[in-house]
Amino acid sequence: MPSILANRAVLVWAVLVAATLLSFETTVLGNSGAVILVVAFAKVLLVGREFMELRDAPAPMLWAFQSWVVAVCGVLLALFFA
Amino acid sequence: MDTKSTTMKLCTYMGALAGTLMFVGIWPLARMFPPLDPALPVAQVADYYRAHQTGILVGGILITSASVLFFPFLAAVATFLKKIEGAISPLTWAFVMIFAYGFVTLFFAGLFFTVAAYRTDRPDAEIAMLSDIAFFLFVMPAVPAFVQNVVTGVAILQDKRARPILPRWLGYMNLWTGLLLLPGFAVGLFKTGPFAWNGVLAFWVPAVVFGIWFNLMIVAMLAAIKRDALAEA
Amino acid sequence: MTTAERRSGGHVPGEEGLWVFIGGDLVVFAVFFITYAVAHRQEYALFEASRRLLDRQLGLLNTLLLLTSSLCMAQAVAAVRRDDRRARPLLLATIALGSGFVVVKTFEYAAKISHGFTLNTNSFSIYYYMFTAIHLVHVLIGLGVLCFAASRFDKAGRMPGGAALIEGSGAFWHLVDLLWIVLFALLYLL
Numbered sequence: 001m002p003s004i005l006a007n008r009a010v011l012v013w014a015v016l017v018a019a020t021l022l023s024f025e026t027t028v029l030g031n032s033g034a035v036i037l038v039v040a041f042a043k044v045l046l047v048g049r050e051f052m053e054l055r056d057a058p059a060p061m062l063w064a065f066q067s068w069v070v071a072v073c074g075v076l077l078a079l080f081f082a
Numbered sequence: 083m084d085t086k087s088t089t090m091k092l093c094t095y096m097g098a099l100a101g102t103l104m105f106v107g108i109w110p111l112a113r114m115f116p117p118l119d120p121a122l123p124v125a126q127v128a129d130y131y132r133a134h135q136t137g138i139l140v141g142g143i144l145i146t147s148a149s150v151l152f153f154p155f156l157a158a159v160a161t162f163l164k165k166i167e168g169a170i171s172p173l174t175w176a177f178v179m180i181f182a183y184g185f186v187t188l189f190f191a192g193l194f195f196t197v198a199a200y201r202t203d204r205p206d207a208e209i210a211m212l213s214d215i216a217f218f219l220f221v222m223p224a225v226p227a228f229v230q231n232v233v234t235g236v237a238i239l240q241d242k243r244a245r246p247i248l249p250r251w252l253g254y255m256n257l258w259t260g261l262l263l264l265p266g267f268a269v270g271l272f273k274t275g276p277f278a279w280n281g282v283l284a285f286w287v288p289a290v291v292f293g294i295w296f297n298l299m300i301v302a303m304l305a306a307i308k309r310d311a312l313a314e315a
Numbered sequence: 316m317t318t319a320e321r322r323s324g325g326h327v328p329g330e331e332g333l334w335v336f337i338g339g340d341l342v343v344f345a346v347f348f349i350t351y352a353v354a355h356r357q358e359y360a361l362f363e364a365s366r367r368l369l370d371r372q373l374g375l376l377n378t379l380l381l382l383t384s385s386l387c388m389a390q391a392v393a394a395v396r397r398d399d400r401r402a403r404p405l406l407l408a409t410i411a412l413g414s415g416f417v418v419v420k421t422f423e424y425a426a427k428i429s430h431g432f433t434l435n436t437n438s439f440s441i442y443y444y445m446f447t448a449i450h451l452v453h454v455l456i457g458l459g460v461l462c463f464a465a466s467r468f469d470k471a472g473r474m475p476g477g478a479a480l481i482e483g484s485g486a487f488w489h490l491v492d493l494l495w496i497v498l499f500a501l502l503y504l505l
Contacts, residue, residue: 058325
């Protein structure tokens with residue numbers, strides 16, 4: 001039976017947790033709000049593509065989602081840091 | 083009555099007519115769109131009603147009329163829900179009661195706008211209070227609307243036919259609409275900010291979402307009438 | 316994804332109508348996020364000062380709880396697809412972790428309220444409470460849906476109706492996780 005401890009989902013989770021902890025420890029990322037925001041949306045992209053399985057979904061769905069991620073992240077970056 | 087009847091189509095179109103009348107009543111006439119700022123001082127509220135008296139009185143007539151003209155549309159929706167549920171139809175009954183309840187409050191909102199504008203020599207505080215009542219009657223229907231949307235969504239999604247009477251996306255759309263109306267519950271807590279009765283989240287989002295809901299319901303229902311869904315098993 | 320699915324253009328997890336709902340939710344939360352960002356820009360000092368009152372550790376804990384519950388959810392869906400009996404315990408773990416989120420949130424609210432930081436304290440508090448509360452409603456709905464899915468397992472630990480229900484429930488649950496990731500960054504970190 002496939003392992004539930006050593007598979008792609010666990011790898012994705014590990015990346016998400018690492019990114020979360022790094023964002024939290026502002027000393028590591030040097031207090032950069034913009035980096036924190038971009039990392040958050042990178043996590044969102046990962047959750048959508050991997051956990052929500054959008055990378056296997058029909059192309060229009062995947063692209064709608066990815067466009068949302070880029071657009072919202074962009075607008076928020078501009079409003080917070082421009 | 084025949085299932086492709088003109089009456090069903092007319093009832094459905096009534097929704098569009100009623101919606102338009104209500105919108106005209108609220109916006110160009112009564113100038114209540116967007117709603118008055120809840121943080122406005124009492125004297126300014128009263129002056130607003132005095133300054134726009136005729137518009138508000140005529141708007142009040144349109145709002146009260148529109149509230150009633152929605153009912154044939156709701157009856158058309160209920161006819162669909164009844165068809166979906168069949169003989170045992172608790173959700174249809176729930177829908178009818180909740181929606182009637184919600185649109186009567188709209189009638190009273192129109193009424194209170196009228197009363198507030200009716201006598202310009204009323205003291206400021208009285209006019210402001212009548213105005214408050216009118217706005218709450220206008221916005222608090224988010225509460226029954228949420229329940230109505232959940233009931234409608236669930237009813238549509240419970241359709242077990244191979245070809246559902248109403249499309250499944252409409253059921254999900256109803257649930258989404260209901261969720262987005264939720265911020266409207268909170269208007270009593272706020273006089274400013276996004277959750278006040280004129281706020282982005284408690285007014286604009288629900289208003290836009292309600293408009294979208296209306297249009298999509300009409301489109302889906304007309305399509306179902308056209309393919310004679312009510313005659314199917 | 317099977318070769319047939321790849322050829323036919325992809326697999327929709329759950330059913331299509333559900334994605335109308337998910338897409339709509341993403342649009343609306345985008346409006347929420349942007350409204351918040353505008354307010355933050357207008358009242359920067361107030362928002363910065365108020366943000367520091369939030370308990371970042373609890374926020375972090377909640378994020379980790381949801382991320383891990385999403386992991387369990389993804390594993391549960393994969394397990395259902397291959398008729399693996401571990402699907403149900405994985406789903407139950409998802410529900411447990413999600414419930415943990417609710418518990419932590421309740422403590423967090425209670426602590427804030429007892430310190431006098433309530434709904435109408437200032438404009439930041441309005442956003443904090445309202446957005447996290449609306450998110451919490453999503454969490455509760457998600458938990459309800461997951462409990463329903465958990466009830467559909469048969470005695471052998473398989474799901475008779477096929478994977479669509481658990482895929483769809485999973486998609487909604489991951490949405491809940493995704494929205495929190497952004498909320499955590501906006502409200503607690505930035």
